[in-house]
Amino acid sequence: MLELKSIRKSFGKIEVLSGVDLDVRSGEVHALLGENGAGKSTLMKILCGSLQPTSGTILIEGQAHEFASYDQAIAAGIGIVFQEFSLIPDLNAVENMFLARELRNRLGLLDKGAMRRRAAEIMQRLGVSIRTDVPIHRLSVAEQQFVEIAKALSLDARILILDEPTATLTPTEVEHLFKVMRELRRQGVAIIFISHHLEEIFQICDRITVLRDGEFIASCAVSEVDNDRLVEMMVGRRIDQAFPHKPASEPAAPVLLEVEQVQLKRNGPVSHFQVQAGEILGFAGLVGSGRTETVLAMLGAGPSARCKLKLNGVSQRFSGPDDALYHGIGLLPESRKEQGLITTFSILHNISLNNYVKYRRGHWFIDRKKELASTTTAMEQVGVKSQGPLARVDTLSGGNQQKVVIARWLNHQMKVLVFDEPTRGIDVGAKAEIYALMRQFTAQGNAIIMISSELPEVIGMSDRVCVFRQGGIVATLATDQINSEEIMTHATTGSSEYVE
Secondary structure, X not given: OEEEEEEEEEEOOEEEEEEEEEEEOOOOEEEEEOOOOOOHHHHHHHHOOOOOOOXXXXXXXXXXXXXXXXXXXXXXXXXXXXXXXXXOOOOEHXXXXXXXXXXXXXXXXXXXXXXXXXXXXXXXXXXXXXXXXXXXXXXXXXXXXXXXXXXXHHOOOXXXXXXXXXXXXXXXXXXXXXXXXXXXXXXXXXXXXXXXXXXXXXXXXOEEEEEEOOEEEEEEEHHHOOXXXXXXXXXXXXXXXXXXXXXXXXXXXXXXXXXXXXXXXXXXXXXEEEEEOOOEEEEEOOOOOOHHHHHHHHOOOOOOOEEEEEEOOEEEOOOOHHHHHHOOEEEEOOOHHHHHOOOOOEHHHHHHOOOXXXXXXXXXXXXXXXXXXXXXXXXXXXXXXXXXXXXXXXXXXXXXXXXXXXHHHHHOOOOEEEEEOOOOOOOHHXXXXXXXXXXXXXHOOOEEEEEOOOHHHHXXXXXXXXXXXXXXXXXXXEHHHOOHHHHHHHHHHOOOOOOO
């Protein structure tokens, strides 16, 4: 169905793709793997006409194509579902699916009935039931994902690119997506599947192509490799341990933060938790269970019916994130690009944010030499890979962007860090580095609250785990209790520890 031959792409003197080959067959799910910055996104942008290759050939069913725009790629049968959705929130599913190519009757008027019928046919083909007459923002993330896929199929796509489609889905929603993908595979659609979750590759994919540093490494059948071999192909080295060794628990360790009561809604559950020096406290639960909302309420960044806490044994109530920051609590938000970084700013300015008092010279001026030296040290401390502190953040891979946020808070001398989905959209090599940084931080007597939807991450990194359900904590697990069965049992059937 598709062949990419010797694709090269350079930006000035920097070559980001060095003769990459890829072939995808009709009726297969083909995984495209590689670390952040390996060239996957650049290759897909070339395939869908957003970028033009420096050299190389694109063949669809043996016929050569050159795409100067996305419209030309669509006309050739290529559809792409980006990791960040391209839907308009206030339009409904039908309006999004036919945006800029609306069906019209003989009088030139919109044929809304024909568009609704066509949308219903595509949803039936996918085997999903979604309300198509409500604004997109009222649909769940999973439903929006299926609208994106339906939109691509409405373009008669024979080649479908799915870029990190499971990043924000629950396990049940992921399984339904895989069911849809299997049906599309049966119908002869060629699917390119990009994911950092290697266990998903073995569940759904037929073949694999691996890129590293812009170069083609290998293509093979899924049955020919195991997880360790895949990781080695992607990062160029063996990663002996997915997670750092957990230190022995210290029962006498001081409590840095104790949330005595937090209630998100009136008549809702009232939760309690504490974080000790030197530990990682995991927050687990299904999407929408109240994990992030509880942290935001604690920081004064979200609504709550009540919130009572102690910091280092002293009663405290934060008026907002800036107040929490002043008292030594930093947040690495779930959405790095929207809430954690100003991506058009340099690395230097992102790390310096919230901390310019440290570089003040006199009353009005900033000591730029001191700022640059401090930023460079912070970058080295966390291992940011870039062209230097003046490089823009939007030129970095996802893993390096996350490291910039970590560097900011380390530069700020935080005592408690909240990591919300710390490795979402990050490759396996960068994950290992971030896990090591987290353990280094707690080894210095600090503490971390880690919110994660990935069970292996929760189990592998947490010293204790608070399980959330329906807006409150239903269980706190430690030692041998921290396993997938125990966590999921409480997350799906647990009742609150106490309700007032």
